[in-house]
Amino acid sequence: MTLHAKFSLGDEDKSAVKESDAQRTDGKRHILVAATGSVAAIKLVLLVNDLLSYKDVEVQVVLTQAARTFVKVDTLKALGVRVWCDEDDWRNWTDKTSPITHIELRRWAHLLLIAPLSANTLAKAANGLCDNLLTCLIRAWSPNKPMLLAPAMNTVMWKNPITEKHLTTVRESYKQAEIIHPIEKVLACGDIGMGGMCEWREIVARLVHRFDLQRKDEDEDNDNDNDNDFDDNSLVSPINDVEVSLPSARKLPKSDEVNDAASTVSAPAATYAPVSDSIEEAETSTLAKAPNATCEQDVQIENGPALKEEHTSIPDIVPSNKEEQQYLDLIKRILETGELRNDRTGTGTRSIFAPPQLRFSLSNNTLPLLTTKKVFLRGVLQELLWFLRGDTNAKHLTEKDIHIWDGNGSREFLDKMGFFDRAEGDLGPVYGFQWRHFGAKYTDCNADYTGQGVDQLAQVVHQLKNNPNDRRIIMSAWNPAAIPQMALPPCHLLCQFYVSAPAQPGGRPRLSCMMYQRSADMGLGVPFNIASYSLLTHMLAHYCNYEAHEFIHVMGDCHIYIDHIEALRTQLARKPLPFPKIHFRRSPREVGSIDGYEYDDFVVEGYNPWGPIKMKMSV
Numbered sequence: 255m256t257l258h259a260k261f262s263l264g265d266e267d268k269s270a271v272k273e274s275d276a277q278r279t280d281g282k283r284h285i286l287v288a289a290t291g292s293v294a295a296i297k298l299v300l301l302v303n304d305l306l307s308y309k310d311v312e313v314q315v316v317l318t319q320a321a322r323t324f325v326k327v328d329t330l331k332a333l334g335v336r337v338w339c340d341e342d343d344w345r346n347w348t349d350k351t352s353p354i355t356h357i358e359l360r361r362w363a364h365l366l367l368i369a370p371l372s373a374n375t376l377a378k379a380a381n382g383l384c385d386n387l388l389t390c391l392i393r394a395w396s397p398n399k400p401m402l403l404a405p406a407m408n409t410v411m412w413k414n415p416i417t418e419k420h421l422t423t424v425r426e427s428y429k430q431a432e433i434i435h436p437i438e439k440v441l442a443c444g445d446i447g448m449g450g451m452c453e454w455r456e457i458v459a460r461l462v463h464r465f466d467l468q469r470k471d472e473d474e475d476n477d478n479d480n481d482n483d484f485d486d487n488s489l490v491s492p493i494n495d496v497e498v499s500l501p502s503a504r505k506l507p508k509s510d511e512v513n514d515a516a517s518t519v520s521a522p523a524a525t526y527a528p529v530s531d532s533i534e535e536a537e538t539s540t541l542a543k544a545p546n547a548t549c550e551q552d553v554q555i556e557n558g559p560a561l562k563e564e565h566t567s568i569p570d571i572v573p574s575n576k577e578e579q580q581y582l583d584l585i586k587r588i589l590e591t592g593e594l595r596n597d598r599t600g601t602g603t604r605s606i607f608a609p610p611q612l613r614f615s616l617s618n619n620t621l622p623l624l625t626t627k628k629v630f631l632r633g634v635l636q637e638l639l640w641f642l643r644g645d646t647n648a649k650h651l652t653e654k655d656i657h658i659w660d661g662n663g664s665r666e667f668l669d670k671m672g673f674f675d676r677a678e679g680d681l682g683p684v685y686g687f688q689w690r691h692f693g694a695k696y697t698d699c700n701a702d703y704t705g706q707g708v709d710q711l712a713q714v715v716h717q718l719k720n721n722p723n724d725r726r727i728i729m730s731a732w733n734p735a736a737i738p739q740m741a742l743p744p745c746h747l748l749c750q751f752y753v754s755a756p757a758q759p760g761g762r763p764r765l766s767c768m769m770y771q772r773s774a775d776m777g778l779g780v781p782f783n784i785a786s787y788s789l790l791t792h793m794l795a796h797y798c799n800y801e802a803h804e805f806i807h808v809m810g811d812c813h814i815y816i817d818h819i820e821a822l823r824t825q826l827a828r829k830p831l832p833f834p835k836i837h838f839r840r841s842p843r844e845v846g847s848i849d850g851y852e853y854d855d856f857v858v859e860g861y862n863p864w865g866p867i868k869m870k871m872s873v
């Protein structure tokens with residue numbers, strides 16, 4: 255403990271840089287947070303502030319000179335943390351017994367987080383340069399001590415092979431280095447693409463997970479008006495932006511100080527004002543605001559209150575919706591416990607495998623159409639009818655201004671999958687083809703397949719009507735032989751129908767459906783999938799003169815894309831409302847056959863959801 259007796263930086267400094275034993279004796283997690291010269295450094299205040307809201311956490315900060323363009327030392331100091339800059343490294347050196355700041359900081363820290371890590375500092379780290387406090391620290395870092403690196407740079411810089419080389423070198427040199435993959439976003443320079451720093455909350459989440467951190471008690475800091483739990487970060491009003499409702503461990507410095515940090519960037523100041531914590535979040539910070547133009551609810555809605563209105567508060571007398579709560583609870587569970595994984599699209603997800611099945615009652619004409627965001631019902635229904643027609647041409651949906659399959663049917667995507675000869679929009683033998691022509695030879699989306707392959711839908715209808723106790727009433731889109739021809743292998747790949755006895759004597763038999771989904775995008779796909787199979791079950795029940803009973807949803811890889819987290823947090827804050835009801839305009843006789851259902855036959859009543867929430871589809 256007498257080591258570096260001369261390490262005297264004044265009282266404040268003594269407590270800041272402790273001798274190595276301190277990290278073992280004070281029982282706290284010592285997190286050294288560093289930032290380099292990237293616009294994402296403006297997030298540092300939020301990140302550090304949030305970290306401080308956890309029990310037994312000590313934070314110190316290292317800033318490169320370039321980082322100080324984006325975040326002010328004083329703003330960070332106002333949070334109560336010690337901030338180290340280049341000039342501090344050798345400030346106390348007098349002779350060879352003097353302490354050396356970067357070595358002392360290394361000794362103090364249990365973990366080094368560099369967020370953001372610029373292309374420049376990454377290059378220096380990979381090449382062993384030590385030309386400032388941070389690079390000296392990195393060079394002196396023990397290869398076995400954890401280091402979290404959150405790169406942030408322009409898309410082109412990120413895609414340059416040099417970046418991968420540098421990352422590989424760093425990974426090889428520091429066995430405990432974890433790279434937090436950047437994400438695709440609108441970058442400060444205006445480019446859209448990979449390279450944006452992963453969301454700061456995600457970085458904190460990794461630290462929480464790694465150190466098993468717990469939030470401090472609510473009453474521990476009386477100055478703190480806001481709770482730090484994301485459950486509460488949302489407040490009652492849907493109009494709140496995530497930025498407004500940021501959790502704060504200590505009172506943040508006045509917002510203008512935070513904005514100050516950003517306003518030194520050469521981009522127009524207005525871009526940073528006033529609530530968005532970064533220009534890079536421009537996309538997500540519009541959440542819950544303007545209704546989505548392509549999301550108009552033009553399915554027949556009878557007696558429904560004005561859809562364009564947002565709920566500002568929900569009176570207690572409105573019954574809660576336990577079934578929708580299952581979905582929200584699953585989102586929470588994935589956010590809290592989901593494993594961080596890379597995925598095919600490069601976005602990255604939090605994922606869990608095989609959560610308990612979700613069950614939705616369809617009785618009394620209930621349609622489980624989520625209410626905590628406005629679901630694009632017109633898109634769900636037109637997609638279902640498109641499946642039922644056996645259509646595999648995404649352009650037929652695009653023509654109806656439904657763009658949900660555009661990404662997977664684009665020229666770029668088809669070429670990437672090796673389908674160079676296939677017309678844009680032709681998805682291959684996907685859902686509709688398998689439902690109606692399973693096993694037929696697929697040529698293209700325009701060919702006439704009448705009478706070819708197995709018509710599984712017709713078989714389902716036949717069995718439901720003629721052999722309702724059958725245990726084989728199944729429709730499968732999973733055809734291993736055809737998967738190589740598909741733009742996207744089916745995610746909802748198998749459903750089974752079950753007819754149970756009437757609830758009361760004289761009642762109608764009840765139809766249930768269980769669907770297995772191998773891959774479930776909780777933010778975008780799942781609300782669609784729940785609604786789609788519920789609509790299908792209602793339709794089959796209507797056609798066979800049964801009562802729709804239950805939809806059961808079973809999922810395999812159940813994931814949240816990292817760039818949906820903010821949006822889902824906004825959604826989690828909303829109270830679920832009662833589900834709407836569905837009716838059919840025409841009788842089964844008028845409809846004529848299972849192929850006779852049209853868009854206007856479906857009438858949804860009482861859908862009064864919260865506003866839409868925009869999320870990006872990963873391709």
Ligand SMILES: Nc1nc(=O)c2c([nH]1)NC[C@@H]1CN(c3ccc(C(=O)N[C@@H](CCC(=O)O)C(=O)O)cc3)CN21
Nearest residue numbers: 546548549630657658659662775778779782867871872
């Ligand atoms: N990554 C990914 N997630 C999916 O859920 C998904 C795919 N890919 N590939 C194709 C299908 C199509 N599905 C989709 C695709 C997009 C939306 C979507 O963007 N929905 C918006 C509304 C879109 C609009 O209004 O135009 C939504 O807010 O629900 C929904 C379902 C489900 N699928």
Ligand SMILES: O=c1ccn([C@H]2C[C@H](O)[C@@H](COP(=O)(O)O)O2)c(=O)[nH]1
Nearest residue numbers: 598743745746773774775779780783
């Ligand atoms: O109906 C659907 C269709 C697709 N998804 C999601 C699930 C995944 O996020 C992607 C598909 O990617 P894979 O790599 O093929 O799993 O699309 C969905 O949730 N629902």
